[in-house]
Amino acid sequence: xxxxxxxxxxxxxxxxxxxxxxxxxxxxxxxxxxxxxxxxxxxxxxxxxxxxxxxxxxxxxxxxxxxxxxxxxxxxxxxxxxxxxxxxxxxxxxxxxxxxxxxxxxxxxxxxxxxxxxxxxxxxxxxxxxxxxxxxxxxxxxxxxxxxxxxxxxxxxxxxxxxxxxxxxxxxxxxxxxxxxxxxxxxxxxxxxxxxxxxxxxxxxxxxxxxxxxxxxxxxxxxxxxxxxxxxxxxxxxxxxxxxxxxxxxxxxxxxxxxxxxxxxxxxxxxxxxxxxxxxxxxxxxxxxxxxxxxxxxxxxxxxxxxxxxxxxxxxxxxxxxxxxxxxxxxxxxxxxxxxxxxxxxxxxxxxxxxxxxxxxxx
Amino acid sequence: xxxxxxxxxxxxxxxxxxxxxxxxxxxxxxxxxxxxxxxxxxxxxxxxxxxxxxxxxxxxxxxxxxxxxxxxxxxxxxxxxxxxxxxxxxxxxxxxxxxxxxxxxxxxxxxxxxxxxxxxxxxxxxxxxxxxxxxxxxxxxxxxxxxxxxxxxxxxxxxxxxxxxxxxxxxxxxxxxxxxxxxxxxxxxxxxxxxxxxxxxxxxxxxxxxxxxxxxxxxxxxxxxxxxxxxx
Numbered sequence: 001x002x003x004x005x006x007x008x009x010x011x012x013x014x015x016x017x018x019x020x021x022x023x024x025x026x027x028x029x030x031x032x033x034x035x036x037x038x039x040x041x042x043x044x045x046x047x048x049x050x051x052x053x054x055x056x057x058x059x060x061x062x063x064x065x066x067x068x069x070x071x072x073x074x075x076x077x078x079x080x081x082x083x084x085x086x087x088x089x090x091x092x093x094x095x096x097x098x099x100x101x102x103x104x105x106x107x108x109x110x111x112x113x114x115x116x117x118x119x120x121x122x123x124x125x126x127x128x129x130x131x132x133x134x135x136x137x138x139x140x141x142x143x144x145x146x147x148x149x150x151x152x153x154x155x156x157x158x159x160x161x162x163x164x165x166x167x168x169x170x171x172x173x174x175x176x177x178x179x180x181x182x183x184x185x186x187x188x189x190x191x192x193x194x195x196x197x198x199x200x201x202x203x204x205x206x207x208x209x210x211x212x213x214x215x216x217x218x219x220x221x222x223x224x225x226x227x228x229x230x231x232x233x234x235x236x237x238x239x240x241x242x243x244x245x246x247x248x249x250x251x252x253x254x255x256x257x258x259x260x261x262x263x264x265x266x267x268x269x270x271x272x273x274x275x276x277x278x279x280x281x282x283x284x285x286x287x288x289x290x291x292x293x294x295x296x297x298x299x300x301x302x303x304x305x306x307x308x309x310x311x312x313x314x315x316x317x318x319x320x321x322x323x324x325x326x327x328x329x330x331x332x333x334x335x336x337x338x339x340x341x342x343x344x345x346x347x348x349x350x351x352x353x354x355x356x357x358x359x360x361x362x363x
Numbered sequence: 364x365x366x367x368x369x370x371x372x373x374x375x376x377x378x379x380x381x382x383x384x385x386x387x388x389x390x391x392x393x394x395x396x397x398x399x400x401x402x403x404x405x406x407x408x409x410x411x412x413x414x415x416x417x418x419x420x421x422x423x424x425x426x427x428x429x430x431x432x433x434x435x436x437x438x439x440x441x442x443x444x445x446x447x448x449x450x451x452x453x454x455x456x457x458x459x460x461x462x463x464x465x466x467x468x469x470x471x472x473x474x475x476x477x478x479x480x481x482x483x484x485x486x487x488x489x490x491x492x493x494x495x496x497x498x499x500x501x502x503x504x505x506x507x508x509x510x511x512x513x514x515x516x517x518x519x520x521x522x523x524x525x526x527x528x529x530x531x532x533x534x535x536x537x538x539x540x541x542x543x544x545x546x547x548x549x550x551x552x553x554x555x556x557x558x559x560x561x562x563x564x565x566x567x568x569x570x571x572x573x574x575x576x577x578x579x580x581x582x583x584x585x586x587x588x589x590x591x592x593x594x595x
Binding site: 047048049074075076077078079080081082084086088090091092101102104105106148149152 | 486487489490491492493494495496497498500501504505508509
């Protein structure tokens with residue numbers, strides 16, 4: 001089966017050279033890397049804002065760029081939505097007119113009546129329709145920009161650090177909307193970010209860029225639990241992602257019990273219904289390792305596993321990351337090189353991961 | 364009002380308004396096209412075109428008028444073609460006066476529009492492109508509305524220039540009452556005859572009134588447009 005997005009591009013811009021290729025089937029593909037790594041250049045190639053010197057872009061089976069065959073579909077015929085870092089709303093139009101702008105150019109075959117309501121509902125912007133863009137807050141602008149791109153009925157949605165210019169509170173306000181968009185709208189998303197927290201929360205597929213090249217590409221949970229990808233594993237917020245389901249609540253203790261591939265997990269109570277799917281993030285720095293099962297300990301989660309890989313120390317620092325295989329699920333633990341040596345950890349060692357319930361994050 | 368002005372003066376006022384309005388409207392579309400080319404185009408000879416457009420602004424108006432006479436006169440290379448093929452005669456007609464005014468006002472019109480197009484954030488045009496708008500629609504729905512204040516300013520400048528145009532007009536189409544005698548020509552004529560002072564003063568006051576009205580109209584329009592735009 002061919003991928004939803006397939007890109008390879010070579011492009012030189014002054015001293016910067018992009019030479020990147022990836023293919024993804026994910027609902028939300030994150031392009032992750034430091035600033036200047038070529039993330040934005042790459043999605044500009046996908047959108048048609050940049051014509052690469054050489055390359056090939058295929059979206060959902062449709063060839064957009066093929067420099068060898070001389071194909072270059074101009075941006076307005078690609079039906080690829082783009083949410084820019086700065087919302088770029090049209091200042092001379094109202095919010096409503098901004099939202100409906102793409103409809104003039106979208107094919108008229110589909111039902112045109114209901115989508116506006118769906119989008120208003122999804123993004124919670126119904127009350128802003130008659131405002132001018134200049135009067136909106138940063139978060140509101142960005143939600144209108146997302147709605148505007150969606151209403152142009154794109155086959156693919158590109159988002160270039162849509163949260164970068166917002167404060168923490170505004171980010172928290174928009175993230176749930178992007179999650180609902182990912183899970184309920186059926187439009188694949190390519191999302192540019194340099195924030196591990198955002199990627200961990202949103203991405204199903206992860207593409208890591210460094211100096212214009214793709215260094216890694218794969219499912220987010222798999223890459224996040226590898227100890228040998230320094231940009232992820234040596235970051236302070238490194239950690240594994242585990243897909244879980246809510247098993248039951250224990251109101252008397254204020255706990256929620258999750259079912260995960262590595263066994264039941266007890267976390268601080270969340271207001272999610274039983275049976276709901278949930279993504280859990282366990283930071284590497286919150287995981288302790290023990291060679292024997294511990295019973296008289298305050299931490300509620302003690303999970304058996306085997307060491308599958310040990311990363312190197314970061315420079316001359318004390319810490320390193322260890323990847324555990326817990327019944328098929330990957331877990332990342334950060335410990336000092338000294339502890340790893342004292343415990344004689346090596347790939348294949350049987351260990352117990354100790355995780356405090358209160359430190360488990362559900363992003 | 365017609366009691367206050369002599370029939371000849373009244374004709375000059377009316378003719379001036381018709382000539383200036385025609386000049387302004389006729390140069391609008393070519394002015395937009397040239398302004399867009401100068402603001403956005405990348406082509407060989409761009410600075411040459413820019414210089415050519417600005418020539419009427421720096422040359423003596425009489426020179427411009429004389430060149431028009433050579434080119435668009437009945438025997439001129441362009442004038443002859445227009446006459447033979449389309450039956451259009453410009454020399455010594457009010458249409459010729461409108462042409463002279465349009466040529467003189469053109470650089471002002473183009474300059475104002477060009478500056479406002481250059482001030483538009485091209486990222487907005489890119490955004491419109493990703494929403495499915497082709498280049499023509501981007502121009503019509505984003506570039507043009509955002510350039511509107513500059514377009515209005517350019518139109519008013521062009522109109523005001525046309526109302527006051529004297530040198531090129533009188534050289535090209537002369538000073539024929541009822542056909543090519545515009546306000547400035549009429550004022551000039553009145554100052555050359557005995558007892559013409561009162562008439563010259565009346566036309567001068569009207570000229571001032573029209574200029575002020577045009578200025579106020581442009582302010583009003585700019586404010587109406589500006590209400591839709593963020594405060595600059």
